[in-house]
Amino acid sequence: MQATEYDLIVLGAGAVGENVADRAVRGGLTAVLVEHELVGGECSYWACMPSKALLRPAQALRGARQVDGAKEAVTGDLDVAAVLARRDSFTHNWNDDSQVEWAEGAGISVLRGHGRLTGEKEVTVAKADGGEAVLRARHAVTVATGSEPLIPDIDGLREARPWTSREATSAKAAPESLAIIGGGVVATEMATAYAALGTTVTLISRGGLLASMEPFAGEQVAAALRELGVTVLPHTETTRVRRTGDCVTVETGDGHTVTAREVLVATGRVPRTRDIGLEAVGLTPGDWLATDDTMRVEGFDWLYATGDVNHRALLTHQGKYQARAAGDVIAARAKGAPVSDQPWGTHAATADHEAVPQVTFTDPEVASVGLTLKAATDAGYRVRAVDYEIGNVAGASVHADGYKGTARMVVDEDREVVLGVTFVGPDVSELLQAATIAVVGQVPLDRLWHAVPAYPTINEVWLRLLETYGRPS
């Protein structure tokens, strides 16, 4: 079969694949996106956008209820149908016409179908219309196929047809009750969302909540979930799941049985690499694809992997950051132009190791960047952490009556720079970019004293953290 040639083939048109193609085309290359489902991927239709659309109305309502003078005007509760309808508008009712239009307008070709590597720089696509197409890349192939939910090997779980993040973010109605297995970001966000929508939620976590973050984050989110009416069962194994009639029963290691209408499994992700032809190029199907900092798969000069599939940081913004580096470096290498792949260079995704920002949109929110105290200590830094109660800041007390929250700054004592920051509290997500700039810029603490937070804003917590640490002399 005659192959169609492009400079770059991108397998998977999620947010990350789209950005690789866009950067490469801006760099003067031709590119094709191969997509077997919806152009825009998980984030647009079953992850970031619908989950945040489900969470935001309850957060807005809480915001009004926490301010005397405003709370008196809140006379009703959430309109669940309106919340779901607003969520649907964000997903364009699971229609990707606008994203296809964007791609084509940006000069990127889109081919619908399931793609598999079939040789060096070659992808064969089983097209949506039943035919087959062979694509050949002049310069590079980028795998951007994302990840999918991990279903743990728990007795009866698969047979019980559990919800995954897809069903949780796209449900047409809020179930009367929901059991959630997991204690990470998906579990805590969806527990927050569904509790606010009136569902009776039980969250079963085999460890503490949000275990990779500062310990106070999981503790404060657990306390808030309980206040919302969620039954939180930390340090609890799930041993058996059964679906009987219109209910699911979940048995735990300590002998409890939770009965709910649905069970959501939120126990992490696996790479979407089982059926993309990795064996044709000597790689193992089902593996994550390890890359260097320019996103090139180890051992190849033409194969790249960006986004969730490389397991560097499973976040849309980090994947798009990798995509900008990868699209630019693919164009540079194709043209024989200089490559800037040293740490913090144009073509290196260095921040993946040093400064990954993340917001967990629970209520309170958790916003963090860089290293936790434990991670910094484990990495061998000589560190000191300082904590501050955000509610003591004037801007926070104006923002919400009885504001409660915690900030932690982790400082490298040798260089006196910030290695990591965590904020937990209502509406702290917008504080995060300043922390990210401080970490990425390795801004010395004595210079940070000159970054004056406006009064009275919650950002004044920065001044309090610096004062608590002590001014470097």
Ligand SMILES: Cc1cc2nc3c(=O)[nH]c(=O)nc-3n(C[C@H](O)[C@H](O)[C@H](O)COP(=O)(O)OP(=O)(O)OC[C@H]3O[C@@H](n4cnc5c(N)ncnc54)[C@H](O)[C@@H]3O)c2cc1C
């Ligand atoms: C519930 C939930 C909420 C989240 N919320 C956030 C958030 O608020 N902020 C954030 O930063 N991150 C969030 N994430 C993480 C975020 O969704 C992912 O990091 C992001 O979607 C990864 O993008 P990607 O392009 O790598 O993969 P994907 O978005 O999964 O895109 C991969 C694409 O490849 C296609 N594909 C796969 N195999 C093939 C093939 N063989 N042929 C053709 N096409 C193929 C798929 O159909 C898909 O469109 C959330 C995740 C979940 C589950």
Ligand SMILES: NC(=O)c1ccc[n+]([C@@H]2O[C@H](COP(=O)([O-])OP(=O)(O)OC[C@H]3O[C@@H](n4cnc5c(N)ncnc54)[C@H](O)[C@@H]3O)[C@@H](O)[C@H]2O)c1
């Ligand atoms: N706001 C955001 O940025 C956002 C929101 C949702 C998801 N995400 C991303 O999506 C990814 C997936 O989220 P997630 O919550 O599924 O994963 P996660 O890694 O955050 O949490 C997984 C949870 O499942 C538990 N677990 C793992 N295996 C288990 C088992 N066999 N039995 C019981 N419990 C088990 C873990 O202890 C942990 O609590 C994350 O990496 C996250 O970065 C981001």
